[in-house]
Amino acid sequence: MRDAAPTRRTVLRGALAAAVLTAPLTAGCTRHGGPDDGRAPDGSPAPDGSPTPDGRHTAGTGSVLAVKIDNAAAARPQTGLDAADVVYAEQVEGGLSRLMAVYATRLPEVVGPVRSARESDLELLRQFDRPTLAFSGAQRKLLPLIDRAPLRPKTPDTASGAFYRGGDKAAPHNLYLRPARLMSGAPGEAALTTGFRYGRAPAGGTVTATRTVRYPAARFTFTWSAGRKRWLVSMDGAPTPTAAGRRLEPATVVVQHVRVRTSAYHDVLGNYTPYTETVGTGRAEVLRDGRSFEATWTRRAAADGTTFTGADGAPVDFATGQVWVVFAAR
Template sequence: MTGLMAAALAAALAAGCTLSGGPRDDSRGKDTSTPSESESRAKTSSALAVKIDNSPSARPHTGLNQADIVYVEQVEGGLSRLMAVYAQKLPKAVGPVRSARETDLELLRQFDRPVLAFSGAQRKLLPLIDAAPLTAEPPGEAADAYFRGTGRPAPHNLYLRPHRLMSAPPGSPALTTGFRFGPAPAGGKATASQTVSYSAARYSFTWSESRHRWLVAMDGTAARTTDGERVMAGTVVVQYVKMRRSGYHDSLGHHTPYTETVGAGKARVLRDGRAYDVKWKRPKAKDGTTFTTRDGKRMTFQHGQVWVVFANAS
């Protein structure tokens, strides 16, 4: 994306205007258009990653329950953003969509040239995004894939139509993450809930025996999508990583944390009402992240959506 395109996009977002080719809709993130396969910009076997706003003004989210993986990242001021990865299902709409961060580029290397949907990025970061092994699809490159909701103020009202970026979900082989699914290993500790906090954001995961899922809460409030469904995870991974200060900051001077997802460390895996203390390892950026139990065996995940919450190891 060129500097002029980036500037035009930033101006459009700041003004809260409707993107060309995208209908305005209501705050629930609904999209009444039905794009045909011929309208899709890409026919790809790669996963779709969408950067999602998670400020209180952005909730409830749209299309989050259809994601295969939801990553939780800390951003400026102790707030958080979500990265939702789709391979097996493509919802009709996803959002609200927000801007990319430097951390995303390393995180997404474990997928095979994923499609990245995001609202924009700092000018200094744009060349790194252009050089990364992914297909960048911000509104400046794919205006017809986005639309504005009318019930929320910008920038919390930008939504994506996934089928405008790919004609069909690529399927589970696109998820080259190193995760392994199967029956629960022996051991673990019975656990009713787990909380992870940043300085300005808090996530809680509470086990529901009746639903056989972990119920997600954000900042003390039960998380729901715009269709009224609870947000639930089959497996939750609290991955302890190094977070350092990056060279990027927001308009208030808050520096963006850089989350190091290559390396090794400790993690806690929640599944089936139990917690397992494990080790994680990702030797190179192109490698998937593997998790092993204390006896050196691969940790298995429950089938269903996986949440990975990055927590500071220090």
């Protein structure tokens, strides 16, 4: 894949795809708006199905929206990441990281920058009922697998009106999505078939002020804020706000230790894509309320969600709010 490094372009569908990545997708659209301003980026009223005044939905139709988010340094700060119900962090080529943001209870006005999909995303998304996957493209040989997967793939090729190029960053780190042009509304909490349980913290745990997860060329640090009752996110040693200036602050962070192997796909430089295996079982750390809880994660089949249990076999419940799951190689 051509986007493993910040300066590489994503391969979409052969030679014609390069033009998609370098040309504006919407005439006259040079910048992206904030995630919760209630208006389209060009200043027009938001389409039907956009968020309620508080930005949330409790009911709707369909399944979740999953968006592949660029996490190279040149892509930050991202837009709309704070509105996600779940954020998954995975390792990609060159030891870099990429994010997948999942939206069910709230659709922000804009999300991005949007980047390409990976083979292991298809396994991860099987837990949802035909999710909509928004991404910039994929390695050419992977596209048939995506087309056959039980999801609704949306790219600039198939939904050009939903994507646009912002003027705040250089290509390819400036592709943004208007979710309301893909979905009539947020599907609601019932669409989050992740297997996660929410409730009171289990007994015990280890007082934890900070936790860092390292990839070969990226790192995530989560620092507990007692005042905010949230984990403050830093990436590569720097505090991580959104484009609107809001600090990313999940209520629960999961460090999920998984097998990361080499996939069958590689970029033009011969760098093979890591495949993150999310079906199986293994060790996990659940961070909530300023403590770390040792757990075992289990996902028996791709269509199942993931459960987390303590040493006594009881479920380890998450705190109410945004969840980050960071896949760490075991």
